[in-house]
Amino acid sequence: MATRLFGARVKRNEDPVLLTGRAQFVDDVHLAGMLHVAFKRSDYAHARLVSIDISEARAMPGVVAVYTAADLGDYWQPSPLLVPPPPVEGAVFNQRTAGQLARDKVRYVGEPMVMVVAESRYLAEDAVEKVMVDYDPLPAVVDLEAGVADTSSLVHDDLGHNIAAHVVQRKGDYEAARARADVVISRRMHYDRGTAAPMETRGVVAQWDALARSLTVWDSTQAPIPIRNGLAAMLGLAERQVRVIAPFIGGGFGPKIMMFYPEETLIPWAAMRLGRPVKWIEDRQENFVAMTHERGQVHDCEMALTRDGQILGVRDIFFHDTGAYDPYGLTVPLNTQCTLLGPYVVPHYTTEFKAVFTNKTVVTPYRGAGRQHGVFVMERLLDLAARELGLDPLELRRRNFIPPDQFPYNNKIIFQDFTELTYDSGDYEPVLDKARAMIGWEAWQAGEGARLRAEGKTVGIGLVMYVEGTGIGPYEGARVQVEPTGKVNVATGIGTQGQGHFTSFAQIVGEQLGVPMTNIYVSTGDTAQFSWGAGTFASRGAVVAGTAIHHAAVKVRDKARRLAGEALEVAEEDVELVDGFAQVRGAPTRRVALAELARQANPLRGAVRADAEPGLEATAYYGPEMGATAFGAHALILEVDPETFNLRVHKYVVVHDCGRVINPLILDGQVQGGVAQGIGNAFYEQLVYDETGQLQNASFMDYLLPTALDVPRIDIGHEETLSPLNPNGVKGAGEAGAIPVGPLFCQALEDAFQGGGLEILEIPLSPYRLWELVTSA
Amino acid sequence: MKPAPFEYYVPRSLDEALALLAEHGYDAKPLAGGQSLVPAMNFRLAQPAVLVDLNNLADLAGIMADGEGGLRIGAMTRQRAVERSPLVAQRAPLLAETLPYIAHPQIRNRGTVGGSLAHNDPAAELPAVALALDARMRVRKQDGERVVAASDFFLGIFTTALEPDELLTEIVFPPLPPRSGVAFEEMARRHGDYALVGCAARVTLAENGKVSDSRLVFFSVGDGPVQAVAAAKTLRGQRPGPAAMRASAEAASQEIDPPSDIHASADFRRHLAQVLARRALTRAVDRASALR
């Protein structure tokens, strides 16, 4: 039997090229005669455009073309709505999406107004400085509550107000439950904006081949196939005339799926019009304002409980900042509504949100995609309730867990995939117990904490729980092919942004075909390789594309065994695939190479069976009926300098359950990276806007990403509660690391300032904010 | 984030560099490590028409002993070289203690001592240290040289006593008086960040153990290095116990007038100034006492 690949801690196939700087990113595409683009973007958050004068810019040396909205003609069009509103009764959704270049009005700082095409990016930027815009500034909508007041300035005048959406979901009867409650905890909580800050900013290169009449687009996107389909439609081309390649992507995290960004449709259009390749690489300054943001919400929430700590119900009414437009529908606030419930039985739940248009960068999902906020509200309410009831916070959680025999568990509210939110499987106590043991909860409570405090240290401990809806539909597909060379090609349509797909997908295939990893070539994100699919988002790559790949590999395996059975004159059940050969079980010297079978399956002369398909190749698709729900616990011991309010993390533990693990090394990396972003979100990263809608910290000097020096090493434990939804029992893991870090920091900080009456109901924090909270507590 | 057009010169000698500066005046900027100037150009905050690259002027780099206990550092000496120099550790321990707080090793490998002083970023460490140590700046132009005391050199935000045709060539650190202790403290959001507040302290004790001289210099609290003169005076003649140091730190935090920004309000900065001053004074006194 060959060594098992599925589940093995295999080093990543893609790392040698990445670590030696030989991986191709969009900016590595250099084409003869290539032109370069820079945009003139709005300096104002909200203003009427009186006039735009491009005459001086057009006359600058090296400038080839300058376009405003008016120059786009019929090509100017509002971007499509990516996700329609869900079928929630009474849901209101006001769709407002942006055209490629602003006309009449600008609605956020950074909104593109003019595209300059020049011989170099330097010259393009020189020309951008010469574009003269006459603005008539309007008051900016920055604050969510002020934005819904009658007196507010209007982001979209025709709407008459700033409410992008209003959704109420109810399970049971919260008011009745509240009337029976012994305790009701109610608070207001704030979660502010951040940016995903991928190491590689966005970028597009487009080349029109006038002879072949085909368009090739390199795009730093998570969703190449939908980009191809949309571009073909917009440009009047057949889909087969357009090839979109998402090469190596330096981080996506959600914002790179916001198809279509204005730049994504403008660069190919310009390349066709000018007959020369055109490149646009977003610089960091642009990225801060032009790539989508997330996270701004304000919650008025309450929880009703019995004296012994049973949750009777939760009510949560919140505002969600959707920015200037809402192309991604309601995904983020719906995730908030759904993820709030967590691993707990909440019999009565009322959740209501208003999404508010503001004069800020557009909001679309960013790693966690609204789940953070729900977890924040729930976990904070539980901590406050535990304090009020005099219960151990972990014991309170345990008492409310959904019991393991209740799965699948229907939460009776509508999720982002439009089905009723149902957890496929779960078993929460083992995760809690493991995290508790790994962080040393018992020892801490038994004296370790007190000992450190007696030494004068301000130290605190915390532990929080969460669930993560992953692996949603609609579907993905894959093709697996054994070449006559013995090499195996695997192609799927999703993009890859660092998730290790080149390795984990190869493991899935190697497991079925008995082929060593080094002979398996995975292709993702090239529409010429695979033509169907949606993209990489919502922690769905391993679940949805991975399962499609599994099915295709099984088909190839079965065909190989059938052909080998015929060649070796044994029953196909007696054939096993090991190390690139099909061999007879128990008699391994009777064997034929897979390569040979592939050759025989593609004869050049002679007759084949009438229904024979050539080659060792199969294509398969997979669409889950619903998402798979992963879950876990994070635990933390931290120390605060009580005078400077800087933090030091002593220990950080994650126990994670995402079903069967394909590759623990990759999973650990996903978790570690997610926690790094979560820590950023909790204590470092905050996009600060002033009252005029100007972003105050649009650079890495003032927007503080935690670095390797600030993020601790994380101890990671795994549990494996299989998903019943797919043959390998896997669930997604992309977002888990980032989701519960905020409330964990709050809990541990409150513990550190014991007895100080400190309550932390907001994220992100900072030393400055912590000082304010502690001195006012 | 591409710079505006500029002309670029690489002089082979100091004279050539000075001639270029004399010729181009306000249009020109010397380029040292580029760690402040190049980002400013990429943001188009600085748009010099002419760059005069100092990186080939080997004579401007180097660390040398200066008489009994003093030190001379060439303006083009990389920050990393100063950080690693045993001579600096011995003769200017405050400088050695401070350098690791400046940015990250990659940046210190390029950034120069002269560049940091000439730039006078209000959040920079080195101007405060130069002021605390009474450093003297050697300044050249085409037809002359002058020496400027640190107390006369830092004039305001990103502004020094340097004229456009002048180059800072060398910084001289005089020896500390006997029984002197120094210490450096700063509070930054992340490792390597510019500080929210920082402070350099220097305390000299008399034979009898009382404070004969002391100095507190802050940065990130004003438009350059800020010396808390009155607060330092309150220590003089005192026995440096915890209460005296707390009082001096408290007075210092009232003496300064720090700005507010998104990372810290003026009040939080004042609070930090008091904390850091107390910590720095305490360590400086400990060190001075150990020398008695």
Ligand SMILES: Cc1cc2nc3c(=O)[nH]c(=O)nc-3n(C[C@H](O)[C@H](O)[C@H](O)COP(=O)(O)OP(=O)(O)OC[C@H]3O[C@@H](n4cnc5c(N)ncnc54)[C@H](O)[C@@H]3O)c2cc1C
């Ligand atoms: C990410 C990052 C973090 C940083 N963090 C810190 C920090 O925490 N603390 C800190 O103090 N600094 C920090 N810096 C700045 C760094 O220390 C710079 O190196 C330093 O401020 C300038 O030195 P330089 O040699 O790079 O000068 P340059 O950038 O080349 O020049 C700076 C200015 O000084 C002028 N100049 C340079 N040399 C001379 C000379 N000999 N005579 C006359 N004029 C001259 C130039 O014309 C220019 O105006 C950071 C920089 C970066 C990129």
